[in-house]
Amino acid sequence: MLLRHIRYLLAVADHGNFTRAAEALHVSQPALSQQIKQLESSMGVPLFDRSGRSIVPTDAGRVYLEHARRSLRELEAGRRAVMDVSDLSRGQLRLGVTPTFSEYLVAPLIDRFSARYPGVAISLTEMSLEQILDALARDLLDVAIGFTGEHGADIDAQPLFEEKLCLVTAGSALDPGQQNKVLTLADLQTLRFALLAPAFATRISVDAWCRKQRFTPNIALEANSIAILLKVIKQGRMVTILPDAIVREQRDLYELRTRPVLPRRTAALLRRKNGYRSVAADAFATLVKGLQD
Numbered sequence: 001m002l003l004r005h006i007r008y009l010l011a012v013a014d015h016g017n018f019t020r021a022a023e024a025l026h027v028s029q030p031a032l033s034q035q036i037k038q039l040e041s042s043m044g045v046p047l048f049d050r051s052g053r054s055i056v057p058t059d060a061g062r063v064y065l066e067h068a069r070r071s072l073r074e075l076e077a078g079r080r081a082v083m084d085v086s087d088l089s090r091g092q093l094r095l096g097v098t099p100t101f102s103e104y105l106v107a108p109l110i111d112r113f114s115a116r117y118p119g120v121a122i123s124l125t126e127m128s129l130e131q132i133l134d135a136l137a138r139d140l141l142d143v144a145i146g147f148t149g150e151h152g153a154d155i156d157a158q159p160l161f162e163e164k165l166c167l168v169t170a171g172s173a174l175d176p177g178q179q180n181k182v183l184t185l186a187d188l189q190t191l192r193f194a195l196l197a198p199a200f201a202t203r204i205s206v207d208a209w210c211r212k213q214r215f216t217p218n219i220a221l222e223a224n225s226i227a228i229l230l231k232v233i234k235q236g237r238m239v240t241i242l243p244d245a246i247v248r249e250q251r252d253l254y255e256l257r258t259r260p261v262l263p264r265r266t267a268a269l270l271r272r273k274n275g276y277r278s279v280a281a282d283a284f285a286t287l288v289k290g291l292q293d
Contacts, residue, residue: 004035005035005036005038006068006071006072007025007072008021008025008027008032008035008036008039009036009039009047009064009065009068010065010068010069010072011024011025011032012032012036012048012055013057013061013065016055016056017054017055018032018033018036018055036048043060043064045058045060046058046060046061047060047061047064047065048061049061073138073139076139077139077275077276078276086279088116088120088279088280088283089119090119090120090121091117091119091120091121091278091279091280092120092121092122092123092278092280093113093120093121093122093123093142093143093278093280093281093284094123094125094140094141094142094143095122095123095124095125095141095142095143095145095284096124096125096126096127096131096132096135096136096141096143096144096145096146096270097124097125097126097127097144097145097146098126098128098129098132098145098147098200098201099126099128099196099200099225099226100163100200100201100202100226100242100243100246101145101267102226103226103246103249104243104245104246104249105145106124106145109284109288112287113283116283116287117280120280120283128199128200129146129147129149129204130199132144132146132270133146133151133152133155133270136155136270136271136272137152137154137155137272139272139275142277142278142280142284143269143270143271143281143285144269144270144271145160145267145270145288146201146268146270147201147265147266147268148265148266148267148268151270153273154272154273154274155270155271155272155273156270156271156272156273157268157269157270158268158269158271158285158289159266159267159268160266160267160269160288160289160291161266161267161291162264162265162266163243163244163245163264163265163267164243164244164262164264165202165205165206165209165241165242165244165262165263165264165265166241166242166243166244166247166256166262167183167188167239167240167241167255167256167262168239168240168242168253168255168256169236169238169239169253170233170234170235170236170252170253170254171252171253171254172236173236181257182257182258182259183256183257183258183259185213185215185260188215188217188258189215189218191218191238191239192218192220192237192238192239193217193218193219193220193221193238193240194219194220194221194222194223194229194232194233194238194239195217195219195222195223195229195240195241196222196223196224196229196240197223197224198222199224200224201265202241202242202243205263206241206262206263208263209263213260220238221238226242226246229242230246230250230253233253234250234252234253239256241262269285269288269289271285
């Protein structure tokens with residue numbers, strides 16, 4: 001069996017169609033079909049059911065695909081290990097972050113890392129915490145910045161620092177007497193909220209706090225972009241809940257105090273346990289953990 005067979009097998013499984021798989025692989029459809037038949041012949045069982053409109057794996061095919069994907073990940077990790085350079089004169093770092101960290105933490109870290117290791121190419125992806133955990137498990141990321149929690153046995157989460165969520169409004173929307181007022185749940189009930197979409201880690205924390213307090217916010221807007229959310233809040237008609245670190249960087253926003261107080265959460269460096277750890281990823285982890293000092 002050749003590595004080509006594994007790549008062809010995965011392409012057919014992912015596309016569910018020989019023609020589309022052949023186009024993605026830049027080979028002819030007959031050549032692809034022949035290679036898959038050779039693989040099935042060597043295994044002694046059919047790996048795909050071709051009777052329907054879509055090509056789907058057989059029971060044997062599903063089992064084999066699981067091992068094939070794992071093998072390909074390990075081979076890719078081996079390739080990166082060979083290409084890795086211990087002095088970091090070159091290399092690659094695949095970094096994932098949740099959206100809130102893009103607003104205040106990532107840019108300074110990237111700047112410091114690039115200044116130290118200009119030969120390392122960085123691939124930065126902003127994604128939800130759920131997507132980050134999946135990408136780490138599939139070896140699509142080297143390291144990520146997210147939050148502590150129940151992430152499964154395959155994920156290593158190293159706490160970094162505590163982050164406080166706060167209620168935010170536009171400074172122009174404040175009456176003079178409101179600046180020192182502590183808002184109760186009854187006060188919050190009168191406000192119109194603009195919140196991040198439910199998939200965001202921040203929104204998940206907010207929803208959990210609301211359930212604990214038996215409080216249902218009046219949600220006037222849900223957004224999948226922090227930048228859009230900030231622009232809406234600055235118009236002065238709505239409030240939102242964001243990390244205080246973001247608020248500190250926005251000169252025209254104001255934090256409102258609440259009772260009970262809004263939740264805190266712990267930022268974490270996330271990595272896949274027992275996976276290959278490149279020199280570049282280790283160097284970035286050391287830089288990030290320096291935030292604790």
